Amino acid sequence: MVYAFDISLEVEEKHYNDFTAGKGSLPEFFEKLLEGVSGPLLEPGSVAGGSHPLQGFVADLKRVSRADGRVRISLNIDAVWEHNVGTFYNNYLDDSFDALTERGWSFNIIEDKFPDAITYEASKDGCTVRISVQKRDLKYPQNKKSYLPQVDYGRCVFCGFCVDACPFYALEMTPDVELSSISRQGLVYNPFMLAGKKVSTNPPSTNPIDAIYGWLRAKLGQ
Numbered sequence: 001m002v003y004a005f006d007i008s009l010e011v012e013e014k015h016y017n018d019f020t021a022g023k024g025s026l027p028e029f030f031e032k033l034l035e036g037v038s039g040p041l042l043e044p045g046s047v048a049g050g051s052h053p054l055q056g057f058v059a060d061l062k063r064v065s066r067a068d069g070r071v072r073i074s075l076n077i078d079a080v081w082e083h084n085v086g087t088f089y090n091n092y093l094d095d096s097f098d099a100l101t102e103r104g105w106s107f108n109i110i111e112d113k114f115p116d117a118i119t120y121e122a123s124k125d126g127c128t129v130r131i132s133v134q135k136r137d138l139k140y141p142q143n144k145k146s147y148l149p150q151v152d153y154g155r156c157v158f159c160g161f162c163v164d165a166c167p168f169y170a171l172e173m174t175p176d177v178e179l180s181s182i183s184r185q186g187l188v189y190n191p192f193m194l195a196g197k198k199v200s201t202n203p204p205s206t207n208p209i210d211a212i213y214g215w216l217r218a219k220l221g222q
């Protein structure tokens with residue numbers, strides 16, 4: 001199985017309205033929380049479990065849903081890759097919660113379904129925020145440890161050994177040189193990012209079967 005997680009916040013509508021007006025305790029809460037969850041993108045070396053590709057958080061506060069006087073805010077679009085809610089907490093929430101505790105916020109765990117889900121409640125000055133981390137099962141039953149390969153183009157020397165070594169022709173060298181990124185983490189490609197670039201050439205053939213396989217693969221665009 002490959003697991004990834006979603007994080008969402010829930011607040012009372014009146015506090016959310018205060019927040020959109022720049023009032024109340026929520027602005028500092030969002031500021032510190034978003035600093036924490038985007039930290040691994042800026043300093044990937046600080047993240048435990050480095051075999052997981054990181055996905056960028058999109059703090060789009062327009063993606064809210066309202067029901068029964070409460071507002072739910074989804075903080076990410078792409079799922080965040082982690083082994084369980086414990087590593088999610090260590091990598092993304094720990095620093096934010098510490099910083100917010102110093103500013104008078106208190107935190108409680110109100111539901112713990114380790115390793116799949118956890119819900120925290122944070123409060124300060126009568127304002128309460130629920131922070132939910134939920135597993136999004138990406139359903140790869142053959143991947144039991146939820147490890148994924150990745151190519152770090154900040155370290156890759158384009159030797160091509162991985163292309164030669166892969167028995168499934170999953171990789172190929174291409175003439176694409178446009179790999180620049182504004183962040184170090186943006187150079188780390190997970191399988192989904194690599195798959196975004198379609199096959200442009202046949203893999204090198206060492207025997208007729210390989211040649212047929214390569215031709216088929218290029219034909220099917222896989």
Ligand code: SF4
Nearest residue numbers: 156157158159160162
């Ligand atoms: S081409 Fe493949 S094997 Fe060579 S450095 Fe890059 S990722 Fe590693």
